[in-house]
Amino acid sequence: MSIVKCSALFSCRPEEKRSDIEEKTYDFLEKNSINFSRIDHEPAETIELCHEIESYLEANICKNLFLKNSAKTQYYLLLMNGNTKFDSKVVSHQIGSSRLSFSSESDMIEKLSVAPGSVSVMCLMNDTEHNIKLLIDNSLFEEEYFCCHPCKNTSTLKIRTADIINRFLPATGHDYTVVYL
Numbered sequence: 001m002s003i004v005k006c007s008a009l010f011s012c013r014p015e016e017k018r019s020d021i022e023e024k025t026y027d028f029l030e031k032n033s034i035n036f037s038r039i040d041h042e043p044a045e046t047i048e049l050c051h052e053i054e055s056y057l058e059a060n061i062c063k064n065l066f067l068k069n070s071a072k073t074q075y076y077l078l079l080m081n082g083n084t085k086f087d088s089k090v091v092s093h094q095i096g097s098s099r100l101s102f103s104s105e106s107d108m109i110e111k112l113s114v115a116p117g118s119v120s121v122m123c124l125m126n127d128t129e130h131n132i133k134l135l136i137d138n139s140l141f142e143e144e145y146f147c148c149h150p151c152k153n154t155s156t157l158k159i160r161t162a163d164i165i166n167r168f169l170p171a172t173g174h175d176y177t178v179v180y181l
Contacts, residue, residue: 025150045117059145120148
């Protein structure tokens with residue numbers, strides 16, 4: 001039995017006006033000629049609800065964790081497979097950082113301009129000062145598509161992984177570090 005109700009799969013931005021942050025995401029993708037498919041759905045604030053949406057997209061949705069070091073001097077966005085468990089020690093060791101923990105809701109809003117449950121790689125377009133370091137689990141490079149929210153958890157985008165790496169990230173001015181989970 002489905003918990004999340006989804007609409008049809010679209011290959012364009014919504015016709016009706018959306019939140020400013022979601023509109024900004026579509027503008028950014030269009031400006032950079034990044035193709036996507038989109039599905040609208042009820043709010044999906046957990047990875048469990050996102051797993052349900054995956055069947056409509058026929059691709060895996062990425063788990064996105066907004067982290068900080070123990071001194072609160074560096075912030076990270078970790079992208080990982082939705083089925084992978086996060087181990088702070090493993091990631092901290094690989095990036096040479098002090099213990100990592102989850103960032104607060106206020107940090108998320110201040111630094112990424114989104115509320116909890118809506119964090120995705122798309123938020124990096126809001127980090128114009130490049131204060132967030134991007135970490136990507138190596139398993140995501142094996143996926144043809146990359147699925148994420150357009151900074152709002154009532155839609156999910158399906159984008160070619162190569163377009164995220166080779167077009168989206170350069171357009172935001174962000175580099176990434178590969179981690180092994």
